[in-house]
Amino acid sequence: MWVIVLLFGVSLITFVIFYLLPSSNPALLRAGHQPTAALIKAIDHEYGLDKPWYNQYLDYMKALVLHFNFGYSFEYQTPVRTMIFNRLPATISLALGAAVIWLVSGIIIGTISAVRPRSRFDRASMGLALVAISAPPYWLGLLTLFLFSTSVGKFPIFPGAGSYVPLTQNPVHWFTSLILPWLVLAASFAAIYARLLRGNLMEVMSEDYIRTARAKGVPERRVIVRHGIRSAITPLVSAAGVDIGVLLGGVILVETVFTIPGIGQLAYQSILQGDLPMIQGTVLLGAFFIVIMNLIVDIGYAFIDPRVRYT
Amino acid sequence: MRSTSERMGMRRLWRLGLTVVVGVASLAIVGCGSSSSSSGTTSSSKIVNGGTATILWTAGGIDSLDPGYWYYQDDYSDIMEPTQRQLYSFTEQGTYPVPDLATSLPVISDGGKTLTIHLKSGIHYSPPLQSKTVTSSDIKYAMERCFLASVANGYAEAYYPKIVGAPPAPVNKLPNITGLETPNPTTLIIKTSVPVGVLDDSNALALPCTTPVPEYYAAKYDKGATSTYGEHEVFTGPYMIQGAGSGTIPASGYTSGRIMILVRNPSWQRSTDPLRAAHFNEIVFKGEYDITIAARQTLTGSNMISGDYAAPPTSILQQGVTGSEKSQFIIAPSDGNRYISLNTTIPPLNNIDVRKAIAAVIDKNALRLTRGGPTLGTVATHYIPPGMPGFDQAGGDAGPGYNFDTNPNGDLTLAEQYMKMAGYKTGKYTGPALLTIADNEPPASNTALAVQSELATLGFKLIFREVPHATVLSKFCLVPKAKVAICPTLGWGKDFYDSQSMLDPVFNGKNIVPVGNTNTSQVNNPQLNAQMNAAEEITNPAQRAIAWGKIDDELTAGAYAVPWLWDNEVSFASKNVHLQVWAFNGNAPDVTNSYLTKG
Numbered sequence: 001m002w003v004i005v006l007l008f009g010v011s012l013i014t015f016v017i018f019y020l021l022p023s024s025n026p027a028l029l030r031a032g033h034q035p036t037a038a039l040i041k042a043i044d045h046e047y048g049l050d051k052p053w054y055n056q057y058l059d060y061m062k063a064l065v066l067h068f069n070f071g072y073s074f075e076y077q078t079p080v081r082t083m084i085f086n087r088l089p090a091t092i093s094l095a096l097g098a099a100v101i102w103l104v105s106g107i108i109i110g111t112i113s114a115v116r117p118r119s120r121f122d123r124a125s126m127g128l129a130l131v132a133i134s135a136p137p138y139w140l141g142l143l144t145l146f147l148f149s150t151s152v153g154k155f156p157i158f159p160g161a162g163s164y165v166p167l168t169q170n171p172v173h174w175f176t177s178l179i180l181p182w183l184v185l186a187a188s189f190a191a192i193y194a195r196l197l198r199g200n201l202m203e204v205m206s207e208d209y210i211r212t213a214r215a216k217g218v219p220e221r222r223v224i225v226r227h228g229i230r231s232a233i234t235p236l237v238s239a240a241g242v243d244i245g246v247l248l249g250g251v252i253l254v255e256t257v258f259t260i261p262g263i264g265q266l267a268y269q270s271i272l273q274g275d276l277p278m279i280q281g282t283v284l285l286g287a288f289f290i291v292i293m294n295l296i297v298d299i300g301y302a303f304i305d306p307r308v309r310y311t
Numbered sequence: 312m313r314s315t316s317e318r319m320g321m322r323r324l325w326r327l328g329l330t331v332v333v334g335v336a337s338l339a340i341v342g343c344g345s346s347s348s349s350s351g352t353t354s355s356s357k358i359v360n361g362g363t364a365t366i367l368w369t370a371g372g373i374d375s376l377d378p379g380y381w382y383y384q385d386d387y388s389d390i391m392e393p394t395q396r397q398l399y400s401f402t403e404q405g406t407y408p409v410p411d412l413a414t415s416l417p418v419i420s421d422g423g424k425t426l427t428i429h430l431k432s433g434i435h436y437s438p439p440l441q442s443k444t445v446t447s448s449d450i451k452y453a454m455e456r457c458f459l460a461s462v463a464n465g466y467a468e469a470y471y472p473k474i475v476g477a478p479p480a481p482v483n484k485l486p487n488i489t490g491l492e493t494p495n496p497t498t499l500i501i502k503t504s505v506p507v508g509v510l511d512d513s514n515a516l517a518l519p520c521t522t523p524v525p526e527y528y529a530a531k532y533d534k535g536a537t538s539t540y541g542e543h544e545v546f547t548g549p550y551m552i553q554g555a556g557s558g559t560i561p562a563s564g565y566t567s568g569r570i571m572i573l574v575r576n577p578s579w580q581r582s583t584d585p586l587r588a589a590h591f592n593e594i595v596f597k598g599e600y601d602i603t604i605a606a607r608q609t610l611t612g613s614n615m616i617s618g619d620y621a622a623p624p625t626s627i628l629q630q631g632v633t634g635s636e637k638s639q640f641i642i643a644p645s646d647g648n649r650y651i652s653l654n655t656t657i658p659p660l661n662n663i664d665v666r667k668a669i670a671a672v673i674d675k676n677a678l679r680l681t682r683g684g685p686t687l688g689t690v691a692t693h694y695i696p697p698g699m700p701g702f703d704q705a706g707g708d709a710g711p712g713y714n715f716d717t718n719p720n721g722d723l724t725l726a727e728q729y730m731k732m733a734g735y736k737t738g739k740y741t742g743p744a745l746l747t748i749a750d751n752e753p754p755a756s757n758t759a760l761a762v763q764s765e766l767a768t769l770g771f772k773l774i775f776r777e778v779p780h781a782t783v784l785s786k787f788c789l790v791p792k793a794k795v796a797i798c799p800t801l802g803w804g805k806d807f808y809d810s811q812s813m814l815d816p817v818f819n820g821k822n823i824v825p826v827g828n829t830n831t832s833q834v835n836n837p838q839l840n841a842q843m844n845a846a847e848e849i850t851n852p853a854q855r856a857i858a859w860g861k862i863d864d865e866l867t868a869g870a871y872a873v874p875w876l877w878d879n880e881v882s883f884a885s886k887n888v889h890l891q892v893w894a895f896n897g898n899a900p901d902v903t904n905s906y907l908t909k910g
Contacts, residue, residue, distance in 0.1 A: 028785040028826065028827075029781075029785070030537070031463060031827075032375075032380060032462075032463020032464075032465075036460075036480060036481060036824070036826070036827070037824070037825045037826055039460050039481065040826055042536075043536070046536060076567050076568070077537070077567070078567070142601075142603060142604070145604060146607070151604075151608045151611075151612060152604065152607045152608050152611050152612070160604070160608070161600060161601065161604040161605075161608065162367070162597055162600060162604075162608075256599075256601050257601050257604065259597075259599050259600045259601065259604070261569055261599055265599055269371070269568070269599075271779065272752075272779050272780070272781070273779070273781050274779055274781045274782050274785070
């Protein structure tokens with residue numbers, strides 16, 4: 001229930017913000033080169049833009065709930081739903097692929113660093129993590145393109161900007177075209193997750209039950225994986241839920257640098273054009289994914305953390 | 312009306328303050344035109360016919376598929392010239408219209424009020440109408456539908472209203488313009504109520520409204536609130552959109568802002584079209600690129616031509632025009648200007664001395680640096696840009712010579728004198744803050760900040776709001792009731808080589824309308840209005856130049872706005888491309904006449 005209330009609240013706030021703040025008149029986008037007062041009036045009436053804002057909002061929500069209709073983009077002259085669904089696969093491909101990379105690498109690096117604190121590996125990996133966290137994705141994206149892309153790179157290895165194709169069209173090309181974007185997007189997340197896991201795992205490994213497990217003769221590998229990581233990973237799962245949810249709502253910078261036709265690019269262009277229906281659609285989509293991912297995380301806790309399961 | 316690129320050309324107030332990240336660093340060491348020839352990149356290699364050209368869009372590309380809607384530079388370069396023919400057109404560096412679908416320039420009679428135009432015969436449409444030929448009725452219908460509100464044309468009202476029977480404003484039902492007569496399939500007669508200079512010299516007949524549209528095919532798509540003819544368009548030029556032969560353009564051939572693929576039109580015959588060499592077999596436009604990547608990829612790649620951005624980012628431009636890539640660039644005037652609009656209906660801007668003070672204090676060189684320095688244009692001293700008729704008559708580069716307009720670095724002392732003349736004893740403004748609306752993205756936002764800082768030296772306090780470019784236009788600067796005092800990030804480009812298109816829409820009182828108001832300064836000087844209305848009817852080119860030059864001079868004297876830059880267009884291509892640019896289109900790339908080279 002709270003999920004519905006939350007989405008309703010987000011939609012209301014977005015609508016009010018863009019209604020009250022300076023934004024383009026959707027009718028003007030529709031009217032083209034001859035936005036006469038009469039034409040604007042006719043378009044306003046045709047699309048209900050002459051109604052009070054709360055009536056427009058109710059109409060919007062009614063269409064959304066009853067017909068899953070997100071409205072019509074006056075900039076693209078296309079239904080918002082069509083645009084969003086056309087672009088969703090690219091964003092999902094990017095976000096989930098990157099999530100796999102940052103989770104796997106973050107967990108591995110964080111674990112090794114935690115069990116071998118102050119080792120060379122620990123110092124090097126944590127130093128690199130700081131660099132990765134500090135590097136803005138936009139800059140990192142340009143850097144990797146100028147270094148490694150086949151189009152403009154000094155060491156042409158991977159396909160560059162604009163090379164994305166849908167998975168259904170060419171799976172191999174899809175995979176190779178996303179390697180650089182995945183790495184760029186995953187870099188800072190992997191660094192954050194590695195540092196987070198390192199801290200948590202070091203704390204967990206000093207707990208009494210870990211000492212007990214060792215005293216009982218449980219192999220160290222099993223102690224780390226079954227008892228240590230399982231407890232230390234819970235905060236990462238929480239963070240991953242939110243992060244993946246946010247990214248599914250649009251990865252603006254990475255999509256822009258690598259010319260990936262996803263939701264982030266769409267949202268960015270819509271904001272620049274003052275395309276309210278599209279902004280509303282992308283914001284709602286983002287909120288939806290955040291809510292859903294949090295729900296999945298809550299359920300996932302029960303499987304990951306024994307303390308949650310037994311309480 | 313849209314805001315996706317900063318390229319100049321046509322009447323593009325909308326695009327001039329946009330979102331391209333050109334950067335703020337100066338390129339003072341690089342002079343204008345410092346690259347190659349003004350019409351084509353230098354190359355001693357052989358012409359390769361065929362191949363695929365690729366162009367990367369960073370700002371959405373074309374506005375529409377409908378010829379009746381086309382108005383902006385990218386529409387002209389990316390789709391109009393490659394895919395459609397008009398009654399008249401321009402050669403690559405030509406400044407006068409030449410016959411395209413017509414056999415010759417119009418035969419003018421009845422004191423300039425009747426134009427008789429003969430069409431070439433045997434010009435076929437693309438599939439699915441390949442068996443049909445272009446007739447005068449198709450031109451008549453094309454011009455009539457430009458008055459339909461559903462087509463949303465941007466200039467028919469400005470250039471065709473004096474054709475007998477033409478409606479004064481957009482209409483919902485197709486008008487029957489009696490002044491367009493078609494006595495036979497290859498003859499079109501245009502009758503006007505008074506002589507119209509831009510029709511008699513054919514300039515206004517080279518606009519996309521004269522792209523033939525067959526009524527028997529298109530009428531059904533023109534019904535309704537918005538025409539859908541563009542989605543079913545038939546073509547007369549050397550190229551057509553991939554898949555259009557089915558009668559409906561598929562998403563694989565064109566998806567707004569993302570992709571457009573042009574392939575050869577099997578109906579086009581080179582022998583009938585001396586203007587379009589059409590070397591490439593295919594032209595592919597890909598959208599949503601980051602400008603840095605697009606520019607770099609174009610310069611280092613192959614078969615590529617620059618896309619919908621006025622200039623590459625400063626670092627790439629600087630490196631390019633001074634280094635080994637110099638021969639890949641063409642930097643040439645775009646025939647447009649940028650100006651600070653001062654709303655003459657809002658105090659104290661209704662006081663000419665205050666406006667002169669503002670003009671005097673503006674450091675135009677500093678504003679130019681916010682866009683990239685001298686490479687990006689020449690400091691403007693009046694409105695008509697270099698190369699246009701009337702430019703010399705308005706004073707040329709030096710301008711009319713008014714003291715508030717002569718120092719490109721600004722003159723605070725002089726500005727304070729004007730403020731004193733306006734009644735401000737200290738020479739500083741002391742009244743309420745002025746609403747100022749500017750773009751929120753560089754380079755335009757940087758320009759706006761510079762303007763704000765320069766006005767502050769005269770004591771002006773601004774209610775300074777930065778919003779997206781579309782909002783600057785649609786909600787503020789083009790809406791008189793928004794009561795915006797200063798719009799610092801506006802500009803204007805020519806429609807053709809006639810200065811009416813530079814001055815009349817921006818300063819004639821008849822163009823003040825509640826929305827979409829291009830006369831942002833709301834200049835409504837009866838004497839100037841009468842001068843402009845009279846100049847519109849002059850048919851002698853030399854006299855027109857004198858008349859519009861004089862009007863430019865008087866507009867500058869009135870300080871209704873502060874013109875500060877005559878823009879340059881920066882075009883470039885890959886090493887294996889011989890790039891041509893089209894002067895009529897503000898020296899934007901001419902993909903129809905560019906070609907690949909070998910060796």
